[in-house]
Amino acid sequence: MSRTVSRGEILGALLKKELIAYSRDKLYLFLTLLTLVFVVGIFWVVPDSVEESITLGVTPPVQTLVDDGIETLRALGATDEQLAELREADLAEGEEGFSVVEFESAEQMAAVIEGTLQAWRTDEGELVLRDREAGEARPADAERVPVDIGIAFPPSFIGDVATGAEGVSVTVYSDAAVPEEIQGAMTSFVREMAYEFAGRELPVEMPDEETIVLGTDRAGDQVSMREKLIPMLAFMMLLIETFAMASLISVEVLQRTVTAVLVTPARVIDFLTAKSIFGTGLALSQGLIVLALIGAFTAQNWWLLLITMLLGAMMFTGVAMIVGAAGKDFMGQLFYAMLFTVPLLIPAFSVLFPGSAAAWVRVLPTFPLLDALVNITIYEAVWADVWRSFALGAAWLVVLFGAGLVILKRKVESL
Amino acid sequence: MTTPAIKVEDLCFSYGDIEAVKNVSFEVQPGEILGFLGPNGAGKSTTIKVLTGQMPPDSGRAEILGMEIGHDNPDIQAQISVCFEEKNLYLNMTALENLDFFASLFGIKDADSMEILRRVGLAERAKDRVHSFSKGMRQRMMISRAFINKPSVLFLDEPTDGLDPVTSAAIRKTIKEEADRGAAVLLTTHDMFEADELSDRVAFINEGEIVALDTAENLKLKYGTRSVRVRLRDGEGVSEEHIALDEGGSSERLAHLAASPDLMTIHTEEATLEAIFIELTGRRLEG
Numbered sequence: 001m002s003r004t005v006s007r008g009e010i011l012g013a014l015l016k017k018e019l020i021a022y023s024r025d026k027l028y029l030f031l032t033l034l035t036l037v038f039v040v041g042i043f044w045v046v047p048d049s050v051e052e053s054i055t056l057g058v059t060p061p062v063q064t065l066v067d068d069g070i071e072t073l074r075a076l077g078a079t080d081e082q083l084a085e086l087r088e089a090d091l092a093e094g095e096e097g098f099s100v101v102e103f104e105s106a107e108q109m110a111a112v113i114e115g116t117l118q119a120w121r122t123d124e125g126e127l128v129l130r131d132r133e134a135g136e137a138r139p140a141d142a143e144r145v146p147v148d149i150g151i152a153f154p155p156s157f158i159g160d161v162a163t164g165a166e167g168v169s170v171t172v173y174s175d176a177a178v179p180e181e182i183q184g185a186m187t188s189f190v191r192e193m194a195y196e197f198a199g200r201e202l203p204v205e206m207p208d209e210e211t212i213v214l215g216t217d218r219a220g221d222q223v224s225m226r227e228k229l230i231p232m233l234a235f236m237m238l239l240i241e242t243f244a245m246a247s248l249i250s251v252e253v254l255q256r257t258v259t260a261v262l263v264t265p266a267r268v269i270d271f272l273t274a275k276s277i278f279g280t281g282l283a284l285s286q287g288l289i290v291l292a293l294i295g296a297f298t299a300q301n302w303w304l305l306l307i308t309m310l311l312g313a314m315m316f317t318g319v320a321m322i323v324g325a326a327g328k329d330f331m332g333q334l335f336y337a338m339l340f341t342v343p344l345l346i347p348a349f350s351v352l353f354p355g356s357a358a359a360w361v362r363v364l365p366t367f368p369l370l371d372a373l374v375n376i377t378i379y380e381a382v383w384a385d386v387w388r389s390f391a392l393g394a395a396w397l398v399v400l401f402g403a404g405l406v407i408l409k410r411k412v413e414s415l
Numbered sequence: 416m417t418t419p420a421i422k423v424e425d426l427c428f429s430y431g432d433i434e435a436v437k438n439v440s441f442e443v444q445p446g447e448i449l450g451f452l453g454p455n456g457a458g459k460s461t462t463i464k465v466l467t468g469q470m471p472p473d474s475g476r477a478e479i480l481g482m483e484i485g486h487d488n489p490d491i492q493a494q495i496s497v498c499f500e501e502k503n504l505y506l507n508m509t510a511l512e513n514l515d516f517f518a519s520l521f522g523i524k525d526a527d528s529m530e531i532l533r534r535v536g537l538a539e540r541a542k543d544r545v546h547s548f549s550k551g552m553r554q555r556m557m558i559s560r561a562f563i564n565k566p567s568v569l570f571l572d573e574p575t576d577g578l579d580p581v582t583s584a585a586i587r588k589t590i591k592e593e594a595d596r597g598a599a600v601l602l603t604t605h606d607m608f609e610a611d612e613l614s615d616r617v618a619f620i621n622e623g624e625i626v627a628l629d630t631a632e633n634l635k636l637k638y639g640t641r642s643v644r645v646r647l648r649d650g651e652g653v654s655e656e657h658i659a660l661d662e663g664g665s666s667e668r669l670a671h672l673a674a675s676p677d678l679m680t681i682h683t684e685e686a687t688l689e690a691i692f693i694e695l696t697g698r699r700l701e702g
Contacts, residue, residue: 263468
């Protein structure tokens with residue numbers, strides 16, 4: 001009995017079958033739901049602010065320094081007004097995001113920074129030191145005070161620098177984990193203090209103009225871990241759907257149901273088109289759900305995010321086709337899935353760490369899409385900022401998706 | 416003159432250096448069942464794969480319903496059906512979903528999937544997923560799927576392989592019904608009884624070549640030996656005698672034995688298809 005059947009009807013039938021097969025795959029359905037809950041949950045659990053305050057240890061106590069300085073300056077003929085100014089300068093108060101902890105001796109401070117002693121601040125404001133390794137109990141109603149860097153002044157520091165004494169030595173103690181930038185900043189801080197008291201020019205040239213911030217000025221509004229997670233969470237969702245799609249393809253190939261389909265009026269191109277549409281739709285919809293649940297969409301960026309996720313979903317579908325065609329069983333599929341997807345996730349992880357991405361990370365296919373995602377969701381990028389990333393991502397998409405189509409086509413034709 | 420449903424001329428196909436199908440030629444008329452009888456690896460399944468467009472032939476030509484075969488030919492594929500030796504069903508879908516899906520690939524909107532399942536005895540399990548089916552039930556599913564588009568040409572690759580006699584008989588009955596409807600059937604099997612019972616004509620295929628092609632009756636007449644087996648009482652025991660009917664004096668000897676008071680039974684003996692296959696190829700059908 002001869003009938004005519006349109007390509008649309010065949011495509012519709014294949015897509016319906018894909019949907020049934022996906023909905024019956026309990027493992028991937030469970031993984032999808034689990035990932036969705038996990039991804040959204042972890043986003044809201046991670047703090048959305050950045051800890052920006054620095055606790056600086058100082059020894060001897062500021063009052064000791066001031067008292068000694070007043071004695072010296074009075075002997076040098078300083079006026080009562082000048083001495084009053086020095087008394088009123090509450091150096092221990094610190095600036096915003098900057099607190100000072102005073103220690104009686106350099107040895108105590110060094111021990112706290114090193115970690116052999118613990119510093120605790122009681123509700124009454126008293127600083128208590130405890131040697132926990134020696135079994136000393138933590139003080140009641142006290143909060144731990146982490147100190148990673150400290151400055152040990154000579155007690156006669158103010159007077160020495162004011163009189164222009166030679167060989168004044170200040171020691172900066174720093175935990176090994178403190179970044180070099182912070183250590184450098186402390187050194188500059190000490191030099192500036194010396195300048196304040198001595199009135200001498202520092203041997204450092206400073207620009208006259210205001211500080212120019214390159215890119216979006218996030219001073220006081222640094223990128224939080226939560227924001228950094230957005231690209232990684234979206235790509236994790238794409239990854240799970242890649243596994244699911246690869247599994248659907250692999251089952252179709254291994255059980256040779258595709259052969260049964262291809263002896264009907266359905267052609268190889270119909271099969272590949274259905275896989276492409278379903279895979280892309282699946283990954284895209286899950287990725288968009290994640291972005292929506294974590295509140296990444298705005299009235300301005302939604303279409304840019306849509307383009308980014310569409311490119312990503314298609315790229316991962318191409319990978320799913322390669323994995324699905326290559327894997328001979330579940331373990332084989334898992335191996336190939338890891339082989340292809342882990343490198344694609346590296347750019348998402350690199351966002352979590354400070355500094356620029358390494359050169360080798362920048363050549364990975366997903367880097368331009370991640371770059372676009374970061375710029376759109378964190379730095380409010382517009383089309384002009386991200387079109388180059390889209391172009392590069394599209395070029396990689398052609399390579400990966402094309403490879404997926406060719407490999408899967410050859411596989412099903414060889415069955 | 417009726418157009419043959421299948422027409423094959425000098426068809427060849429090789430897997431690398433191995434010639435799987437060598438200059439095969441045959442025709443199948445509408446409503447006819449042609450049995451392809453041969454051992455495993457003889458080239459039966461490869462012939463079906465080439466004819467159904469799964470693999471292009473190396474040389475030779477073949478037509479299905481007057482149309483030349485080729486890869487991705489929807490006009491041919493709309494009118495054929497294949498029952499694969501491998502049970503490639505969608506295991507996570509129900510029996511009904513499997514049939515409805517394939518019906519939709521043929522553009523059939525009003526497929527009576529339940530009626531087809533009823534024919535193969537699976538109506539009760541229509542809404543069960545196929546992964547819960549036994550081997551025999553899956554094979555019946557394969558047959559029912561092949562019927563979904565009421566094909567003009569039906570390719571059946573070992574449709575009863577490994578099944579119990581009852582299921583096999585049920586499947587053979589449905590195949591006969593399809594041929595009676597007018598479908599041309601190309602049936603591959605290594606079961607001589609199945610070929611004998613179902614086929615209008617039988618092709619012996621060995622090492623990729625058709626070594627004989629005729630009706631089962633004619634093959635037996637042509638290659639077999641007509642004989643009778645006579646059993647006689649012999650004192651306390653029983654003796655047997657085989658008489659070749661084409662030899663001189665056989666009629667007289669048979670008449671003599673028939674008149675004997677010791678005669679117990681007389682059985683006609685005809686050559687089996689397997690015996691003829693062995694005579695022609697030196698190989699057994701099994702294995």
